[in-house]
Amino acid sequence: MPPPVLPDELLEEVFFRLPPDEPEHLLCASLVSKVWLGLLSAPRFRARYRDFHGAPPMLGFLCSLRSNSVHEAEDNIPHFLPTTKFRARIPDDDWGCWGYTAWDCRHGRVLLGDQSYQPVPLVVWDPMTGCRRELDSPDQLRRSYGAAVFCAVAGCDHRACHAGPFQVLYIGVDTIEDGEYVARACLSLPVTGDWSKPCSGSRFNKWNEPCSALHLGPIAFWDELSPVFVQDALHFKLVYYLDNHIAILKYDLGSNCLSLIDAPLAGSILLNASILVAMEDGRLGFANVDMLTIHLWSRQRGSDGIASWTQRTVININNLLPIHNPNKILRLIGSVEGRDIIFVAMGLDIYGINLKTLRWKKLQKRKKLCGLILYMSFYNPQERVIPGDAAH
Incomplete structure (x- = not known):
């Protein structure tokens, strides 16, 4: 006689205990039968699985090498180093002729750029599916940069939102008289990908009033590490090479404002x-x-x-x-x-x-x-690489 069939509720309890940082187990389980495949691919199971484990696991990381855009010939994925058996998926054309490096990663998306070209070509890449979206950097902000990518959906828990609308923040630096620098920001729109005016726009495009450019002082450079996202604001570390002191540039998404924060340590600080x-x-x-x-x-x-x-x-x-x-x-x-x-x-x-x-x-x-940019997401074994044309 055939073996007894476990109810879906008991199967789910078993599958919940498969570790999220070993995604190959979910993939193997989905291949056992159509019943298991249907259960594991259902939105209800995926939501409960994320609730059971909480924060998404680290599936790999990328190297931040913005100061050097030269790649080894065998690098068909821009510096992606897996920490699990998860393997990132890339578009069909293997990035074409661009020499992308990693700038930022957040909410299941990776921001890549190639600073050897002007304007800087940008790509928002989903390592889970291979989908990508290409953006040109803002024409009005060409010198230097600080950039970040983040989910644009209000109320999202960001545990598996890589396929939804996103926004890119791009900060450029202009030189004014006597070697002084000012920072200006542009924010991409979630649907069209168009850029706001410098230092204008809001996270959800509720208004479009420009904010003032921020005075940085002399010879400030971006740190090689990606920014951090805290309390609806992005924070970038700045290094002043004249005396090696550190400052923090803050862009508040709610108030649409740039500001500077002093570091808790005064004086010279080593770069790393x-x-x-x-x-x-x-x-x-x-x-x-x-x-x-x-x-x-x-x-x-x-x-x-x-x-x-x-x-x-x-x-x-x-x-x-x-x-x-x-x-x-x-x-x-x-x-x-x-x-x-x-x-x-x-x-x-x-x-x-x-x-x-x-x-x-x-x-x-x-x-x-030089730096680690972590890729964190819950793995969905049903997602597949999409054709190269669609990935654009």
Whole structure:
């Protein structure tokens, strides 16, 4: 006699416990039978699976190499390095003649650019399906850049929203007299992809009044790391190379305003010694490494309405990681938004450290990376690569 058939409710409870950072298990389960395929591909199961696991897993990361757009000949995916058995999907034409590098990744989408051309060609790429959308950078903002991609759907939980409308923020820098710099911003529209006027528009295009350009002072450059998204605002780290001090450029999506925030540390800071962090409690964090010690601050608003930095913790890396040479130089190269996790590099070794639990995990990589841009999403085994024409 045939084996008993489990009810859908019991099958779901089993499938819920398949780890999200091992997506091959869901794929294999979907191939067992049409019944299992239908169950796993149903919107109801996918929503409950995400609720069961909470935050999306890290499926891989990309390298931020904006200062060098030269690619190795075998790189058909722009610096995508999987941390699971998930493999990113690319369009049929393998990116054509462009030498794209990763600029940002958020809400299941990757922002790529090729700064060797003017205007800079941009691509928003979905590694889950291979779908991409090409954009030209704003004609009026050609010098320097800071760029970010994010979901444009109000109320979205951003756990598996890679197929919905998105927006791109592009910030350019102009030189004014006496070597001073000013920043201006443009925001793409979710449907058409057209650009707003410099420093104009809002997240949902409710108004189109320009905001004032922001004065940056002399010789400010963008950090190689991608920005962090905190409290409906994007934060970019700026480096002033005259004295190596750090500042934070903030673009508030709600008020459509650019502003500058002082870092909690004054004076000269090494380029790879500090990083911005989107904390789990929804606050902006700032981490800095000094020799083998990590100092962590968070920014919070007091009862007087004024925001300030508060030191949260000090972590001695020598007591945490297996460091055999205490003279090795530590570099902070990435963080996980909303998870209190940062990534520390020592030579070719990369460690992910949870700032709350102090648990760590080593990523075995052979290349010395400038920065990590994490790709996080729940895997849907039913999604397939779409034809190259449609991917455009």
